[in-house]
Amino acid sequence: MNNKVYDISGKKKIWFIISLALIAAIAVITVIKGVEIAIEFKGGTIISYSYEGDASIKDAQSEIEDLLKTPVVIQEGENLSNDSNSFSISFSYDTGLSVEDQTALTELLQEKFPDNKVELLDSNDVNPTSGKEFFLKCAIASILAAALIIIYIALRFKKISGWSAGVCAVIGLLHNLIFVFGTFVIMGYEINANFMAVILTILGYSVNDTIVIYDRIRENKNNMPKASVAELVNVSTSQSLRRSIRTSVTTISTMLIVSIVASIYHVSSILSFSIPMIVGMIAGTYASLCIASPLWVWWNERKSKSNKKKKK
Structure with missing residues (x-):
């Protein structure tokens, strides 16, 4: 277990600014370059x-x-x-x-x-009909997955304000998906079946990391009853840091090897999956550690301040 505690929640403004700046850059690049849509979606x-x-x-x-x-x-x-x-x-x-x-x-x-x-x-x-139906089904699956994640976290983590934790987890997931989308745009890859495959894979990986941190928060709340929300998040995130990084490094290394081999043999269809996966994994680890949990701290601090004002 990592005994060193990092003040991750205390630097939440920095994390938010970094993410917002990168998202703004992706938006600008998307407007300038445009989005390449696969022929199965547009005919x-x-x-x-x-x-x-x-x-x-x-x-x-x-x-x-x-x-x-x-x-x-x-x-x-x-x-x-x-x-x-x-x-x-x-x-x-x-x-x-x-x-x-x-x-x-x-x-x-x-x-x-x-x-x-x-x-x-x-x-x-x-005919674009089948492609559009596939895209629609994947979009519905993603929305349902997000709703189920919120409900699951809300029920499992009642003791730590589960509904807000679930919403913050889904915001973290949305953050990751924006970066995956940005990778497709910047690299000039088409929005195709690979895009949906990466999206659904990243959804599974990212939410797993976030739930592990929430589980730590729940355990530490029993062990540290007098600790503030920020202290709980800092301790829990620090304890989960090594595990999250090791898991991500393993997957990223595998995708990196796949990308190198695909580059040597010029297999673009594999590259359009492996490279966005690498970016998605990095963004997912970052979001789990530096976005979802600090955002949950900000939510609870705002709620606490609002309650205090009502009591006055």
Whole structure:
């Protein structure tokens, strides 16, 4: 057990200012850069091609965009059926891709890469309905999870003002999700199924850390009946510090190794999960230690001052 007590709640204004400044920066960057939304959420067309040998397909991106008159996303991979290489071009197209445009695109690629035997594999129009339904279900699941977290903490931690503790825990979770969203925007990743997977994973990790600290607060309230709310939070957070950091470092190290391997092999679909996970884990640990609990202290101090004024 860590015997040293850190004055975490006493520096709550600093923690809040840091978080608010970073959230404001994310908001500004989002307005400037915009948000990349995956084709399954907004609809469009995906065309797949096979090719032989080595070719930097993304070198043709500007020419493809000039031809189609719309931004495109190019993803490279392998065609496992015949051991050749493959790539897909996805883009939003309100009216769908005409046969003439598809033929022109294929001819452009064959002219651009004459030695690579570029051949059309498949062309599909993507309906956004299923993607929107998936997004809606994930959003509903997140809202229900937040409501259940508040109820669970309120019932389990009645002795330490459970309702306020639950609300502060959910605010901490929202804080983490903003940072995950910011990572997707800053890195230029699309808001897709990976985004929802990271969100739901971070929800589980972060609330676990916060509940451990609340559990410590409840135990220490029995052991330190005369201690103030701030003292209880400082002691409890200090006792949970090593555990929280060790848990986060283990997961972050794993995601870091995954990110390095994915970078070497240029697997962007894995990077768009592992890098936001790293940021989410760091933000989650920070929020559990420096946001949720200090916010709960601020809440209770305000409530105490309000009650004193009413009695006068």
